[in-house]
Amino acid sequence: MSQTGPMSNSSDDEFDPRASSLSGKVADDVMAELLAMRSSIDNIDATLVYLLAERFKATQRVGHLKAEHNLPPADPGREVAQIARLRRLAEDAHLDPAFAEKFLNFIIREVIRHHQAISQTRNGGTDAAAS
Numbered sequence: 001m002s003q004t005g006p007m008s009n010s011s012d013d014e015f016d017p018r019a020s021s022l023s024g025k026v027a028d029d030v031m032a033e034l035l036a037m038r039s040s041i042d043n044i045d046a047t048l049v050y051l052l053a054e055r056f057k058a059t060q061r062v063g064h065l066k067a068e069h070n071l072p073p074a075d076p077g078r079e080v081a082q083i084a085r086l087r088r089l090a091e092d093a094h095l096d097p098a099f100a101e102k103f104l105n106f107i108i109r110e111v112i113r114h115h116q117a118i119s120q121t122r123n124g125g126t127d128a129a130a131s
């Protein structure tokens, strides 16, 4: 069954929000409660995808700027400041700061890989951006 809410999209037409290995194994009222909770999780996950897509669009522009000006892909000083800020925000939000740090680092490592690919394509990796 396809979704019809504001977050519906052609790319999740095949998604069955009722898919579960628990079907028929738990009481109907428990299943109904679980599905209601999962509907919020589905909206949050969709939002995460859109947020990440926007972030990568922004970092792609940064990658082109850095390659154009022969700047290195990574900026460790910036990362230290970002991670300290994210850890503080996570604490305020009652999110595990260690998880927030791991998550940001995971994204940043991928961004650096993209920056390196842009630099390689544009400059052949023969400048500071390749180091």
Ligand SMILES: O=C(O)C(=O)C[C@]1(C(=O)O)C=C[C@@H](O)C=C1
Pocket: 059, 062, 063, 073, 074, 075, 076, 078, 079, 082, 107, 108, 111, 112, 115
């Ligand atoms: O801000 C930059 O210089 C970026 O390249 C973006 C970004 C990030 O994803 O936030 C990625 C790599 C850098 O080491 C620092 C930050």
